[in-house]
Amino acid sequence: MNKTWILKKRPVGDVGEGDLDLVESPVRDLNDGEVCLRTIYLSLDPTNRIWMSDREQYMPPVQIGDPMRGGGISVVEESRFDGLKAGDIVNTGLGQWSLYQVKPGAEVNKLPELPGVPLTAFMGPIGMTGMTAYFGLMDIGKPKPGETVVVSAAAGAVGSMVGQIAKIQGCRVVGIAGSDDKCKWLTETAGFDAAINYKKEDVGAALDRHCPNGIDINFENVGGEIMDTILMRLNDFARMPLCGLISSYNATEPVPGPYNFSMLLMRHVTLKGFIVTDYSERFPEGMQAMAGWLMEGKLKFETDVVEGLENAPSSLDRLFTGKNLGKLVVQVSEPN
Amino acid sequence: MNKTWILKKRPVGDVGEGDLDLVESPVRDLNDGEVCLRTIYLSLDPTNRIWMSDREQYMPPVQIGDPMRGGGISVVEESRFDGLKAGDIVNTGLGQWSLYQVKPGAEVNKLPELPGVPLTAFMGPIGMTGMTAYFGLMDIGKPKPGETVVVSAAAGAVGSMVGQIAKIQGCRVVGIAGSDDKCKWLTETAGFDAAINYKKEDVGAALDRHCPNGIDINFENVGGEIMDTILMRLNDFARMPLCGLISSYNATEPVPGPYNFSMLLMRHVTLKGFIVTDYSERFPEGMQAMAGWLMEGKLKFETDVVEGLENAPSSLDRLFTGKNLGKLVVQVSEPN
Numbered sequence: 161m162n163k164t165w166i167l168k169k170r171p172v173g174d175v176g177e178g179d180l181d182l183v184e185s186p187v188r189d190l191n192d193g194e195v196c197l198r199t200i201y202l203s204l205d206p207t208n209r210i211w212m213s214d215r216e217q218y219m220p221p222v223q224i225g226d227p228m229r230g231g232g233i234s235v236v237e238e239s240r241f242d243g244l245k246a247g248d249i250v251n252t253g254l255g256q257w258s259l260y261q262v263k264p265g266a267e268v269n270k271l272p273e274l275p276g277v278p279l280t281a282f283m284g285p286i287g288m289t290g291m292t293a294y295f296g297l298m299d300i301g302k303p304k305p306g307e308t309v310v311v312s313a314a315a316g317a318v319g320s321m322v323g324q325i326a327k328i329q330g331c332r333v334v335g336i337a338g339s340d341d342k343c344k345w346l347t348e349t350a351g352f353d354a355a356i357n358y359k360k361e362d363v364g365a366a367l368d369r370h371c372p373n374g375i376d377i378n379f380e381n382v383g384g385e386i387m388d389t390i391l392m393r394l395n396d397f398a399r400m401p402l403c404g405l406i407s408s409y410n411a412t413e414p415v416p417g418p419y420n421f422s423m424l425l426m427r428h429v430t431l432k433g434f435i436v437t438d439y440s441e442r443f444p445e446g447m448q449a450m451a452g453w454l455m456e457g458k459l460k461f462e463t464d465v466v467e468g469l470e471n472a473p474s475s476l477d478r479l480f481t482g483k484n485l486g487k488l489v490v491q492v493s494e495p496n
Numbered sequence: 497m498n499k500t501w502i503l504k505k506r507p508v509g510d511v512g513e514g515d516l517d518l519v520e521s522p523v524r525d526l527n528d529g530e531v532c533l534r535t536i537y538l539s540l541d542p543t544n545r546i547w548m549s550d551r552e553q554y555m556p557p558v559q560i561g562d563p564m565r566g567g568g569i570s571v572v573e574e575s576r577f578d579g580l581k582a583g584d585i586v587n588t589g590l591g592q593w594s595l596y597q598v599k600p601g602a603e604v605n606k607l608p609e610l611p612g613v614p615l616t617a618f619m620g621p622i623g624m625t626g627m628t629a630y631f632g633l634m635d636i637g638k639p640k641p642g643e644t645v646v647v648s649a650a651a652g653a654v655g656s657m658v659g660q661i662a663k664i665q666g667c668r669v670v671g672i673a674g675s676d677d678k679c680k681w682l683t684e685t686a687g688f689d690a691a692i693n694y695k696k697e698d699v700g701a702a703l704d705r706h707c708p709n710g711i712d713i714n715f716e717n718v719g720g721e722i723m724d725t726i727l728m729r730l731n732d733f734a735r736m737p738l739c740g741l742i743s744s745y746n747a748t749e750p751v752p753g754p755y756n757f758s759m760l761l762m763r764h765v766t767l768k769g770f771i772v773t774d775y776s777e778r779f780p781e782g783m784q785a786m787a788g789w790l791m792e793g794k795l796k797f798e799t800d801v802v803e804g805l806e807n808a809p810s811s812l813d814r815l816f817t818g819k820n821l822g823k824l825v826v827q828v829s830e831p832n
Contacts (some may be wrong), residue, residue: 216728218762383757392552402761417753421719425769426554427739433761 161188161453163469164258165228171212171413174480179212180228180257180473187260190240195265195361197234197250202257202469202490203283204230204476205317209409218435228257228472231288233271233279235495241265251282257472259492274451275372281494284487285321286447286455288436293321294400294446295439297329297379307376308395310367312386314355315342316479317461317487318403321450322379323461331377334370336386338482342379345485349460359482364389372415373378374398383407384415391420400424400431410480462486498523499562499805501593507750509699510816515548516564516593516809516812518731525598526576526831527702531601532571535539536825537630538593538805539619540566540812541653545745551625554771556643564593565810567624571606571831577601582795585831587618592694595828610787614678615831616799619824621657621790624772629657630782631775633715636768641666643712644731646703647724651678652815653797653823657786658715659796661686667713670706672722674818685796695818713723716725719743720751739812746816758804798822 161184171179173191184268190196208429211222211229214373220231232255236248243265244250250268255261271282284290296318303309314335323333323346335346335355344353354370356363363386367375374395380387380396408415438448453459464484466475469492478484497520506711526532547558547565547771556566565705568591572584580586586604591597607618620626632654639645645662649655650671657670659682671682671691681689690706692699699722710731716723720742730736744751758765775782789795800820802811805828814820 172640214763216756218732218761218764285792396554405758405761408758415758416754416755417757419750419752420552421753421757422741422744422751423552424767425741425771426552427769428554428771428774429769433763433765434762435761436763 161186161400162258162260163254165222165469165472167212167224167226167228169220169224170214172203175212175408175473175476176214176496178237179472184415184468188262190262191239193241193264193266195236195241195244195261195268196238196260197252197255197268198237198260199255199258199469200233200235200249200495201228201280201283201494202232202472202492204472204479204490205286205289205487206404206406206409206479208476213409215488216406229254230257231255233282234268234488239265244268244270251277251287257469259469263349270288272349274455277454280465280487280489281454281461283462283489284317284348284461285450285459289317289487290321290448290450291439291443292323292403293318294450295436295442296403296434297322297325297377299439300401300430300434301377301399303329303331306332307378308332308334308371308373309379309381310334310371310390311381312335312336312390313381313404313406314352315485319361319379319381320346320461320486321459324350327351328453328458332371334367342485345462357387364392367393377401379403381406383418388418389419390419391423394423394427394429396428400429402431402433402488406480464488466490468492469495497519498594498596500595501805501808503548503558503560503562505560506550507545509746511545511548511809511812513810518806524598526574526598529577530544530598531572531580531604531769532574532587532596532598533591533604534573534596535566535588535591535594535805535828536571537616537619537829538566538567538568538772538808538828539624540808540815540824540826541625542740542742542745542815544812545816549745551603552822562583567591568825569618570597570604575601580604580606585615587623593805595805595810597746606639610791611788613790616801616823617790617797617825618824619652619726619825620799621786621795624824625653626657626786627775627779627782628739628772629654629721630680630774630786631714631778632739632770633658633661635775636737636766636770637662637713637715637735639665639667639713640741642668644668644670644707644709645715646670646672646707646711647711647715647717647727648726649717649740649742650682650688651821655715656682656686656797657795660686661789662713662796664789668707670703678821680797694722703729704759713737715739717742719754724756727754727759730759730763730765732764734763734765736765738767738769738776742816800824802826
């Protein structure tokens with residue numbers, strides 16, 4: 161029997177009990193070219209919350225009554241696709257919040273075996289969050305040695321990679337995060353030059369202290385007041401990869417844009433909104449760079465593992481309350 | 497005797513009587529390398545209002561007690577600079593709101609003589625406003641044939657050029673302006689495909705009607721509600737040259753950014769704030785293109801001429817109330 165989370169109604173504010181239903185159903189038989197996957201890890205990402213809503217978004221939202229959409233890592237249980245066999249570990253691609261799922265074999269990719277690299281890295285540095293960080297920073301941010309990079313949600317899966325890649329590029333890196341523990345991790349483990357706990361510190365004053373030469377790149381994950389504070393400190397010709405606006409995803413009313421929007425004009429800023437799949441064709445380049453740095457020990461990463469498919473909806477909120485350090489995943493089953 | 501507008505205090509809201517003083521003083525003697533210019537035309541631009549304020553801006557504001565800053569066209573009255581002689585007509589460059597001014601000759605450029613082209617064109621299509629339109633659209637907007645371009649403040653000096661250049665590039669062009677007369681000029685004279693009178697029409701509904709394929713380029717001059725309405729209709733990978741935010745320049749309280757800011761993310765938008773001087777090194781390219789089109793009759797332009805230096809401050813408001821069609825200038829003296 162399969163278990164699948166179905167979107168029952170669109171959450172208002174935080175995802176609550178009753179917004180999704182966990183339903184049981186048999187797994188259907190395979191057709192030629194298909195594989196049956198068993199989910200090992202479900203990747204929880206802010207975009208899951210976007211997909212649950214009917215706000216304007218970058219792909220169609222999940223329809224009411226449909227399985228919740230999500231990615232992760234799976235093992236092939238049964239295969240009628242030539243390129244995959246039972247036991248292969250794959251990237252689920254765009255899949256479902258379910259224990260099992262049937263997909264065309266051509267839509268899933270077998271993960272390479274990298275010595276010493278845990279499976280969870282394929283949702284972190286060498287997964288979608290890593291690609292998001294890599295291409296957003298490198299292609300839009302265009303970091304140059306000596307420049308100052310600020311990243312919000314810095315202890316998250318994307319932000320923590322952004323900062324470390326920026327350090328590799330020779331930048332000064334300041335992270336903004338929501339707890340002393342996270343800030344400590346950023347500076348002591350991930351090698352950030354400074355970290356600001358926005359829940360305790362005056363972010364503007366802290367940025368002034370930690371960015372004496374202004375800010376050349378703002379990798380934006382959050383939006384809201386913190387973004388406004390950063391905008392006032394951008395240098396001329398600053399770049400702003402716009403990756404996320406997580407502070408507004410649970411909003412129940414229209415959220416005003418940055419009050420300092422005009423700084424984008426006054427400082428000649430280039431802002432670019434992007435979705436990681438914009439760079440699909442260049443993933444091999446990004447994977448090679450990130451895997452190389454990872455195996456050289458230059459990328460530290462953490463995984464926040466929640467046990468059990470039944471806890472997926474209630475765990476998503478960890479991303480919005482700042483509870484997770486690093487990549488948030490749900491362990492649905494064991495690899496073997 | 498010279499006459500000079502001095503900034504007396506920073507205007508609150510609209511520029512009012514008493515914010516500037518018109519003072520008389522003798523013109524000082526020239527040093528070697530200097531020229532004395534007599535202003536023919538003063539160019540009034542939204543940026544004059546920015547310079548009067550102490551908001552964060554792209555260059556230092558005019559200091560209280562200093563002459564008001566502005567550009568325009570002048571005639572050389574006296575020269576101790578080898579490259580210029582009395583009677584030469586020049587681009588004032590960054591100058592003053594005054595009848596006479598003394599400047600280093602190296603800082604002013606003699607205007608070329610173009611057959612059939614009036615002097616005012618050097619503040620319009622082949623002046624700073626034309627360069628703003630040309631580089632903002634071509635370099636940031638990157639128009640492709642068949643794409644849809646929307647421009648706000650479309651009957652202004654910059655907007656009217658943006659639309660006509662976009663037409664030359666083979667785009668569908670929709671302008672937004674504030675009167676039926678302007679809209680008529682845009683469609684009947686300037687060749688726009690459609691024009692929307694935002695004071696009478698539902699801008700969203702009109703955009704839906706006139707942009708059946710969505711919006712690929714938003715050349716932003718205005719900000720505020722109209723920008724928000726446009727943001728909701730951007731296509732994936734739209735471009736947004738951010739040239740001005742005139743709706744907020746007279747604001748007396750913080751102005752919220754666009755409520756639909758997240759559309760920059762969801763639609764993978766590239767937004768770039770720019771100042772025309774970012775492209776100084778490429779002005780010859782822009783001038784050549786614009787002068788060519790102008791002499792081929794492909795660029796229509798209007799000049800809104802106010803007579804008399806004494807009317808400069810009170811006329812600036814025409815830009816903010818939408819009274820001007822085309823380039824707003826003050827005629828300070830006659831060419832000869």
